């Protein structure tokens with residue numbers, strides 16, 4: 001697929017970002033080795049996320065609406081949000097940059113930049129799925145975003161025209177329209193002020209994508225080495241090199257850093273600073289309930305998302321900013337289940353949850369991933385925040401272009 005000189009490449013991290021990057025580069029004729037400390041691909045933040053491929057809903061987190069809610073969020077009045085401040089310079093720098101991105105014009109710019117990446121990502125993911133026949137429960141159920149307040153619905157409408165020009169497919173409907181699209185919303189019809197429907201939105205299982213991509217990579221001559229932890233990256237010599245925790249070394253023409261939240265520490269070993277803050281979230285997977293939607297649903301007020309994934313309901317939410325460990329905290333898991341019940345009381349068998357999970361979204365202040373060289377021969381592809389599954393294949397293509405331009 002490329003006329004560029006084939007290169008020896010090492011990708012750090014076998015999450016959705018690393019695996020999409022590795023497969024894209026392998027398809028372009030490069031020799032790719034992926035290295036991950038976990039026992040198999042897809043075990044980090046990619047494991048059990050919301051499953052939504054949210055190509056038309058890329059609204060940046062930093063916005064006038066978020067800043068207006070800040071006092072309430074800081075006081076923990078919103079069950080979906082917790083703030084864990086730290087007195088370290090990285091945290092303060094990140095917060096300042098986040099606040100700077102919260103004005104109307106930055107929100108607008110960041111949202112449209114995310115949309116451009118999402119549009120690229122959709123066709124890139126379709127290409128990978130078609131070429132490699134990866135089975136990851138990929139489907140197009142569409143998505144509906146529910147608003148329970150006139151103010152938040154009006155804010156969503158305000159940017160709609162510009163998003164439409166940039167490629168978003170969004171239809172605005174009232175409560176009756178929402179119930180026509182998804183009859184399982186009938187029991188909450190009275191609470192719905194308005195909704196946005198996008199028939200073309202997709203879902204897919206990110207873990208199954210990572211496992212399928214591993215097989216596809218091997219079929220193309222690439223390799224995933226699991227259970228191998230990287231201690232640091234060395235870019236001082238002729239070739240960039242990763243240094244493993246047993247002190248052995250692996251050099252390459254280029255190294256691509258896709259380690260999610262761990263990218264921050266690995267970049268620091270090169271003297272590079274990546275502005276990424278963890279925002280912890282949770283998911284549950286359960287059998288569909290008596291009023292389980294077929295269309296994916298995002299409830300803006302309860303800040304919870306629902307997707308049918310391979311016959312199960314995947315429900316995700318919560319935003320604990322600054323929380324650095326991915327363990328399941330029982331009180332927060334209970335908060336997710338309570339939000340989900342409040343949003344769609346019969347969507348899932350809440351009393352018989354099959355699995356629970358927590359992960360750290362790698363958030364940048366502008367909600368856009370970092371795809372750029374950070375040292376000679378080392379390129380970052382990280383910081384995908386709340387939309388890493390959506391953006392993975394598009395940012396892989398962008399990084400492939402950087403690899404082939406030389407850096």
Ligand SMILES: Cc1cc2nc3c(=O)[nH]c(=O)nc-3n(C[C@H](O)[C@H](O)[C@H](O)COP(=O)(O)OP(=O)(O)OC[C@H]3O[C@@H](n4cnc5c(N)ncnc54)[C@H](O)[C@@H]3O)c2cc1C
Pocket residue numbers: 012013014015016017018035036037038041042043044045046047048049050051052053054228229230231258259260261262263266279280281282283305316317358359360361362382383384385386387388389390391
């Ligand atoms: C609750 C929740 C719901 C979400 N829902 C959605 C959604 O519906 N749609 C969407 O688009 N996005 C969603 N996201 C965001 C998405 O999951 C992330 O943006 C994405 O998974 C990040 O992928 P990644 O490959 O960068 O990181 P990861 O999946 O974390 O991969 C990083 C990999 O690096 C490896 N690694 C780390 N350190 C080292 C080291 N020192 N040496 C070797 N390997 C190392 C890890 O083992 C890991 O496998 C959600 C996130 C959460 C938490």
